[in-house]
Amino acid sequence: MSRWQPNARERLESAALELFIEHGFAATTVPQITAHAGLTTRTFFRHFVDKREVLFAADDDFPALVSHIVSQAPPSLSPVAVFEAGIDALAAEMFEGRLEFLRARHMVVRSDEGLAERELSKRAAMADAITRAYLDRGVDQVTAALTAQFTMAVVGVSVGRWIGENGATPLPHIMRETLQLLRAIAAD
């Protein structure tokens, strides 16, 4: 086996998700994952701290992405308009092309209470990252926190619907529709 493994990370993710779904998260070991992917445990630990992080490692890119989107938005845009302007970038960087992974992850996370708690922690960290990005833009604390909750609601509901529909409608379209619905709910 050569030292350089193309797409090692993606192969480990796919192998892990297959085994998690087939045998359960708790019963799957790192050596089983690496054997299934045709890679070494050493390669695994170059990419992930432990088997749980296979499910969540990609979320670590979220704060930098949000900071970039929010800081690049024209100063004239309101907080929610900043989010609206960033929908295409957010969908492309975090979700599109990863439907199978996200759908499998959703199934695995639902099956294990510890993973579900971990996901809630990751979401709370995402909301904190959004809040910080708006604070850096000069928005006050309460508005920043409310905008973070508002946008997380739109993203969470939209991604859930997108996965549930198996990608039938483009995610940016669902996000814009959900944003308009939440605006209508707020105004009613």
Place this chain on the structure above:
Amino acid sequence: MSRWQPNARERLESAALELFIEHGFAATTVPQITAHAGLTTRTFFRHFVDKREVLFAADDDFPALVSHIVSQAPPSLSPVAVFEAGIDALAAEMFEGRLEFLRARHMVVRSDEGLAERELSKRAAMADAITRAYLDRGVDQVTAALTAQFTMAVVGVSVGRWIGENGATPLPHIMRETLQLLRAIAAD
């Protein structure tokens, strides 16, 4: 010691919070809590499953309260108007008169990662309870889920501000103000 202990639950809560803050959550034992409260461990376990539940047991009343508020609201009210009409009842039943407990709990929960994850799980369960209450009212799934996230954002930010201000402004007033702010953010 007589078998009947008036206010046993509240005395156990106060004793536990004092010890959690003084010695840390992990280092505090149930016998220490009961000794501090002048009660038996048997009494403790009549009220709480374990020491962690001293912090969260009151949240268990939330689903029934939300179901009551939402089902009693006039049919003509929109989802957010239902929440608005229930602000006084929600504040009175869940928060008012418990500022010291909530402030102490906030400090303890922040100090322990496991407790913080537990609180996120409780909040997710609250959002689910709100979603179910709106579904029972005949609201569609997406609107119910978005309304739940919207109202949880208002309640979470409001209670945080109320605790931070040490109750200087009445909680229902803060909730109405925060609701108006989130409506303005959504419309902007």
